[in-house]
Amino acid sequence: MLVVFAVLLGERQGRFGNLQNDLAEGKISSVTVRGEGLLRNETGSVLQTVVWEGGWGITRQDDVRVTTDEDGSGSTSSGPVLSGERDLADYLRRTYPDLTVNTEWDRSSESSILGFRHLPSGLGLALLVVNLVVLLRIVIDRHAWRATRWAWFWAWMFVSPVAVPLFLLLSGPTPFVPAPRNPDRRLTGGWALLLCLFVPGIVSATWAARSW
Template sequence: MHDGTRDHPHHACPSRPTGQGAGRYALLIEALGLVGSVLLLGSSPATYGDLLDGVSGGGVSEVQVSGALPDGSTGYATVSLAWTDQNRNRFAQVVQVSDPSVAVPGGSQRTEVVTRAVADELRALDPSVRVVVTGWPESSTTFAGWRLPSWLPGAALALWVAALVLLANGPQPWWATRWAWFWALFSPAGVVALPLFLLVSGPPPGVPETGHTGRRLTGGWSFLLVCFVGPAVGYLLLDR
């Protein structure tokens, strides 16, 4: 018997991420922030010739020269150069010698050797270029050929540790087992596996956090990929 009341359709409330899901999204945002920091604050490798071409072509307005030989001194010094060309941060190194007969160490043989003060040569090419001469270059680190702010590796390490904690204590990840993601994060390709893990190891925002029902990569196959593919990826990233 109908009681006179009207039945209302049931509307499912949109799912909200659990604490673990929200944590994964937060770490993903941090990872994207680190990538943005690399692009905005990092400097890509270049050559001294690239710098000279940029200055002579008018594309470089300011150059930072660090570590040059003081006037009247003898010997050699490794000079660090930093500049911006077409909105890209660039850097290079040259070895400045006081005399062509000065022997430079073996590790500097791949670096271009100059006898003239770099600042003088840059001003001769374009008197309007601003040359900032400092005693020592700013603190930085190098990864995959790029020069990065010194704080960036510590931030990346903290993010990597947080991802491992999420892997160990979070829900069963999608697409690969815990051990498969573990080996991927410890491989030379971990710099790629980390954002991939944060992106696809669980449902996207708005999707219920149910278990993944499809086939997943197992730890054994992941370990083999790490052994045979990881070194190749690491070589491509690090050998510059």
């Protein structure tokens, strides 16, 4: 349930370049710029965040370095850089007159789950409590279904946002979830450790390639 709330309330990493393409094609009608820009008499650079609704109803965000340097040479940011500007909101309003640009202060007392940022802080606290309860159950329960105690532990260590709901659902007994045909055949700790080390990296690389 917490993961569902993370998807519904959180913000996934996006790309400012993709946003600009969608804005040029008229696919997006409104964005939110988080953070304060530079004043008229100020020079230098500032980091601002733009938030928009992407495909599948997922809210996306990207951090943009706004700098008064025309060529962006004064910025060391590895992300997108907007040169010759003082405020991202002003730039978006001027470049896309039909776009609704909302502004708000940055929110610091928030958490992140599964890469979704800017979640209510209470949701992060609830996730922490659930994680600790699941860890305690893993330590105590020597006869969990489908995987050994060490296998569930490594999953909790490396991919807890995925492992925690899987443990609650599959470690048994769970209503409406059938028991495994062979309870003694379980994923061992060694194999689980290898899967946790390599599978997330492969998935992340595949996701990044698709984002380009």
